[in-house]
Amino acid sequence: xxxxxxxxxxxxxxxxxxxxxxxxxxxxxxxxxxxxxxxxxxxxxxxxxxxxxxxxxxxxxxxxxxxxxxxxxxxxxxxxxxxxxxxxxxxxxxxxxxxxxxxxxxxxxxxxxxxxxxxxxxxxxxxxxxxxxxxxxxxxxxxxxxxxxxxxxxxxxxxxxxxxxxxxxxxxxxxxxxxxxxxxxxxxxxxxxxxxxxxxxxxxxxxxxxxxxxxxxxxxxxxxxxxxxxxxxxxxxxxxxxxxxxxxxxxxxxxxxxxxxxxxxxxxxxxxxxxxxxxxxxxxxxxxxxxxxxxxxxxxxxxxxx
Amino acid sequence: xxxxxxxxxxxxxxxxxxxxxxxxxxxxxxxxxxxxxxxxxxxxxxxxxxxxxxxxxxxxxxxxxxxxxxxxxxxxxxxxxxxxxxxxxxxxxxxxxxxxxxxxxxxxxxxxxxxxxxxxxxxxxxxxxxxxxxxxxxxxxxxxxxxxxxxxxxxxxxxxxxxxxxxxxxxxxxxxxxxxxxxxxxxxxxxxxxxxxxxxxxxxxxxxxxxxxxxxxxxxxxxxxxxxxxxxxxxxxxxxxxxxxxxxxxxxxxxxxxxxxxxxxxxxxxxxxxxxxxxxxxxxxxxxxxxxxxxxxxxxxxxxxxxxxxxxxxxxxxxxxxxxxxxxxxxxxxxxxxxxxxxxxxxxxxxxxxxxxxxxxxxxxxxxxxxxxxxxxxxxxxxxxxxxxxxxxxxxxxxxxxxxxxxxxxxxxxxxxxxxxxxxxxxxxxxxxxxxxxxxxxxxxxxxxxxxxxxxxxxxxxxxxxxxxxxxxxxxxxxxxxxxxxxxxxxxxxxxxxxxxxxxxxxxxxxxxxxxxxxxxxxx
Numbered sequence: 001x002x003x004x005x006x007x008x009x010x011x012x013x014x015x016x017x018x019x020x021x022x023x024x025x026x027x028x029x030x031x032x033x034x035x036x037x038x039x040x041x042x043x044x045x046x047x048x049x050x051x052x053x054x055x056x057x058x059x060x061x062x063x064x065x066x067x068x069x070x071x072x073x074x075x076x077x078x079x080x081x082x083x084x085x086x087x088x089x090x091x092x093x094x095x096x097x098x099x100x101x102x103x104x105x106x107x108x109x110x111x112x113x114x115x116x117x118x119x120x121x122x123x124x125x126x127x128x129x130x131x132x133x134x135x136x137x138x139x140x141x142x143x144x145x146x147x148x149x150x151x152x153x154x155x156x157x158x159x160x161x162x163x164x165x166x167x168x169x170x171x172x173x174x175x176x177x178x179x180x181x182x183x184x185x186x187x188x189x190x191x192x193x194x195x196x197x198x199x200x201x202x203x204x205x206x207x208x209x210x211x212x213x214x215x216x217x218x219x220x221x222x223x224x225x226x227x228x229x230x231x232x233x234x235x236x237x238x239x240x241x242x243x244x245x246x247x248x249x250x251x252x253x254x255x256x257x258x259x260x261x262x263x264x265x266x267x268x269x270x271x272x273x274x275x276x277x278x279x280x281x282x283x284x285x286x287x288x289x290x291x292x293x294x295x296x297x298x299x300x301x302x303x304x305x306x
Numbered sequence: 307x308x309x310x311x312x313x314x315x316x317x318x319x320x321x322x323x324x325x326x327x328x329x330x331x332x333x334x335x336x337x338x339x340x341x342x343x344x345x346x347x348x349x350x351x352x353x354x355x356x357x358x359x360x361x362x363x364x365x366x367x368x369x370x371x372x373x374x375x376x377x378x379x380x381x382x383x384x385x386x387x388x389x390x391x392x393x394x395x396x397x398x399x400x401x402x403x404x405x406x407x408x409x410x411x412x413x414x415x416x417x418x419x420x421x422x423x424x425x426x427x428x429x430x431x432x433x434x435x436x437x438x439x440x441x442x443x444x445x446x447x448x449x450x451x452x453x454x455x456x457x458x459x460x461x462x463x464x465x466x467x468x469x470x471x472x473x474x475x476x477x478x479x480x481x482x483x484x485x486x487x488x489x490x491x492x493x494x495x496x497x498x499x500x501x502x503x504x505x506x507x508x509x510x511x512x513x514x515x516x517x518x519x520x521x522x523x524x525x526x527x528x529x530x531x532x533x534x535x536x537x538x539x540x541x542x543x544x545x546x547x548x549x550x551x552x553x554x555x556x557x558x559x560x561x562x563x564x565x566x567x568x569x570x571x572x573x574x575x576x577x578x579x580x581x582x583x584x585x586x587x588x589x590x591x592x593x594x595x596x597x598x599x600x601x602x603x604x605x606x607x608x609x610x611x612x613x614x615x616x617x618x619x620x621x622x623x624x625x626x627x628x629x630x631x632x633x634x635x636x637x638x639x640x641x642x643x644x645x646x647x648x649x650x651x652x653x654x655x656x657x658x659x660x661x662x663x664x665x666x667x668x669x670x671x672x673x674x675x676x677x678x679x680x681x682x683x684x685x686x687x688x689x690x691x692x693x694x695x696x697x698x699x700x701x702x703x704x705x706x707x708x709x710x711x712x713x714x715x716x717x718x719x720x721x722x723x724x725x726x727x728x729x730x731x732x733x734x735x736x737x738x739x740x741x742x743x744x745x746x747x748x749x750x751x752x753x754x755x756x757x758x759x760x761x762x763x764x765x766x767x768x769x770x771x772x773x774x775x776x777x778x779x780x781x782x783x784x785x786x787x788x789x790x791x792x793x794x795x796x797x798x799x800x801x802x803x804x805x806x807x808x809x810x811x812x813x814x815x816x817x818x819x820x821x822x823x824x825x826x827x828x829x830x
Contacts, residue, residue, distance in 0.1 A: 168405045168416050175403035179417050180388035291449050292407050
């Protein structure tokens with residue numbers, strides 16, 4: 001395996017949790033809900049996935065536990081913001097703080113324990129393709145899921161009727177309600193999809209990226225995922241590209257150190273945010289693209305007339 | 307009423323003592339209504355009369371507190387818009403319920419039954435829209451369309467469900483007279499097909515022109531049911547308002563003073579892709595004149611107001627002159643200090659802060675122009691609340707502002723009363739120049755006539771008044787001169803008595819007296 005392949009493999013591993021968490025948040029935000037609790041849902045997914053894997057010995061059970069935990073945790077957010085109409089920003093921040101705290105508590109007995117790594121699934125024939133084969137077809141289940149989900153979400157949003165309704169709610173929940181679309185129900189589902197994806201991303205961290213439990217192991221990836229959604233202007237394919245770009249940047253600090261290149265690691269870890277700011281400026285420069293892609297009712301609470 | 311209904315065939319839709327309470331306030335109080343197959347039925351009433359509440363109940367957006375709805379003689383419950391659509395009721399909303407980020411076809415598909423593919427929707431929408439003379443491009447994004455085109459989407463969307471009853475909520479308020487004519491042709495086609503139309507409006511002549519019957523609402527109750535063709539506009543208005551509306555005495559014969567407001571080849575590039583570029587706008591308003599600027603919404607009215615008021619100053623100082631002094635590069639406060647007053651279009655959040663009391667809103671607008679009166683302590687700028695309250699009270703009394711309590715939050719006033727206060731706030735200063743954008747938008751007839759009279763009186767006292775309005779009735783009531791704005795260009799200024807509705811309609815389409823000879827340009 002050449003050095004380039006080795007580097008690219010680490011990029012894929014670093015990018016997968018970003019793609020997954022931000023894809024979930026993309027769907028949530030397309031429905032008009034801003035959930036800033038991605039970091040919290042992710043770290044909860046990570047600890048529960050690790051604990052379930054330890055308890056059962058099967059990382060696949062761990063994956064399911066991570067997904068379920070993320071979805072349940074987001075349900076708390078959904079109840080507070082959709083049913084009780086709490087402020088979405090404040091609730092999201094609280095969810096992150098809560099998730100970091102609770103996961104530390106749950107994970108305490110697991111600190112320092114060696115984990116069980118999720119093994120790659122080798123796809124016959126395709127895996128024998130030189131260069132690409134080992135990169136793309138000797139990967140773990142979560143990587144395959146991340147790619148399938150990007151394709152699936154893109155199809156869902158832009159080809160299916162349910163996706164059309166979801167986008168309509170995100171654009172104008174009042175109009176959607178007037179058309180008889182179930183705004184709150186759809187938003188619950190979108191929030192839970194976001195939570196499930198964040199939980200899956202967390203499971204990837206504790207089962208693939210570094211198969212062990214470390215407190216705060218999401219390490220700000222939830223925030224990068226949030227930035228990534230804006231960076232991708234709420235479009236799944238751009239999000240995939242952006243996820244790999246951000247993944248590459250975040251992993252490059254390690255490689256830069258390995259090669260003795262003297263770029264301060266803080267500078268590199270700040271790069272995704274700087275890139276997001278630049279993209280924000282660029283897309284807001286063209287108001288038409290902003291208007292067509294940005295969910296107009298993002299973050300606004302919906303209370304139907306009675 | 308039911309006896310009449312029975313003698314002329316059974317009604318398609320009947321409403322029996324329908325009531326909707328919001329708290330203890332009855333928005334609709336025991337309403338009876340019959341709509342027969344194949345008729346265009348008008349629902350008349352002022353703002354706040356309960357028209358919108360009634361149709362929202364018919365379309366399943368609101369649920370009635372008590373009473374009955376009968377569809378083809380059968381009692382029905384309409385719990386949701388979907389249920390209304392399944393019955394065969396379609397609705398075109400006043401405030402469009404369109405999704406700007408989606409395409410025309412996607413917008414239409416959203417209200418159709420599931421299982422129809424998007425491409426089929428596009429095809430069908432295109433076919434229907436041409437059949438009814440409402441051309442549409444299914445692939446266009448709504449954000450890029452004009453108001454008239456957006457309304458077409460709403461109508462086509464309602465038609466695609468083959469409704470037996472179509473409800474239209476104030477459909478012509480955003481259309482040019484020519485576009486309205488086209489809409490009336492479409493309605494006539496629908497009627498000929500045996501469909502019924504419930505037509506909500508407060509424009510009496512329209513109702514007299516196209517409607518077979520009318521039901522009039524006031525304060526949530528039915529105050530009359532009639533054949534509008536047998537009535538006079540005055541008798542209909544009396545049913546709507548409950549008393550004769552004071553007619554505005556026009557400024558007509560004022561002595562003309564000096565030019566107090568001037569725009570000199572004013573050009574402003576569009577700030578956003580949806581804004582309109584102002585192109586070479588020239589106008590002069592003398593003391594004693596009311597210049598009314600007509601035009602269909604979104605043709606540069608907002609941009610013109612922004613440039614004239616200084617909300618967005620322009621680069622060349624000479625482009626705008628107030629009382630003979632160049633002011634183009636100055637902001638609002640500087641222009642107020644020069645003797646100008648401004649009333650923007652949007653009441654909530656622009657002309658007033660809804661959550662603050664009236665007196666605070668007064669200080670916010672006039673803390674510079676009336677600094678000595680309202681503020682104490684020099685640079686500290688301490689508000690003299692007692693003085694402000696007295697001024698606020700004076701304004702409320704002069705303009706007959708009806709409110710609860712002495713100094714309620716601006717947002718708690720009804721639209722008409724808040725607008726009276728906002729206009730009064732400027733008039734109280736006796737400005738030499740007053741610029742008003744849509745002075746009576748969404749305001750009931752009584753308040754509207756009060757505001758219009760105040761504008762006319764201000765001009766009579768020697769000030770220059772510029773009124774930007776979409777309401778032709780209003781324009782003919784107040785104006786001494788009229789100009790039309792179309793796609794950011796201003797037509798020549800005509801004396802009000804030289805213009806007719808038809809001529810203004812042509813100017814709205816951007817045809818500057820070019821109607822004779824050659825191809826008539828495609829209006830809008």
